[in-house]
Amino acid sequence: xxxxxxxxxxxxxxxxxxxxxxxxxxxxxxxxxxxxxxxxxxxxxxxxxxxxxxxxxxxxxxxxxxxxxxxxxxxxxxxxxxxxxxxxxxxxxxxxxxxxxxxxxxxxxxxxxxxxxxxxxxxxxxxxxxxxxxxx
Ligand SMILES: [Zn+2]
Numbered sequence: 001x002x003x004x005x006x007x008x009x010x011x012x013x014x015x016x017x018x019x020x021x022x023x024x025x026x027x028x029x030x031x032x033x034x035x036x037x038x039x040x041x042x043x044x045x046x047x048x049x050x051x052x053x054x055x056x057x058x059x060x061x062x063x064x065x066x067x068x069x070x071x072x073x074x075x076x077x078x079x080x081x082x083x084x085x086x087x088x089x090x091x092x093x094x095x096x097x098x099x100x101x102x103x104x105x106x107x108x109x110x111x112x113x114x115x116x117x118x119x120x121x122x123x124x125x126x127x128x129x130x131x132x133x134x135x136x
Pocket of ligand 1: 061121122123
């Protein structure tokens with residue numbers, strides 16, 4: 001599964017090859033969540049728009065311009081919901097359109113939420129995925 005998007009007239013393709021990895025918080029690893037699931041979610045999303053974000057870490061391609069001691073990336077985030085730390089549903093899915101966090105939570109289908117940050121180097125197109133527990 002690949003995901004393509006265009007930003008500033010440049011096309012980016014997110015694949016397994018240019019992914020640096022999926023990174024979780026300490027002790028907060030989600031099971032049942034693959035890169036395919038995440039790229040599939042981006043493909044399912046109808047209004048996925050990457051925007052500029054700045055981070056202190058520089059990409060390995062070493063070509064980003066330094067701006068106020070940070071470097072520009074393209075970022076997009078969405079949410080996933082879990083039960084017993086196992087992946088259940090993402091907020092970009094067709095299935096999620098007809099439900100909500102509160103509804104799924106109240107019937108015991110899910111018990112926690114995580115933010116999925118997709119961060120792309122605008123120069124070389126390498127990207128990483130950071131998943132952090134967060135409260136809805
Ligand atoms: Zn780079």
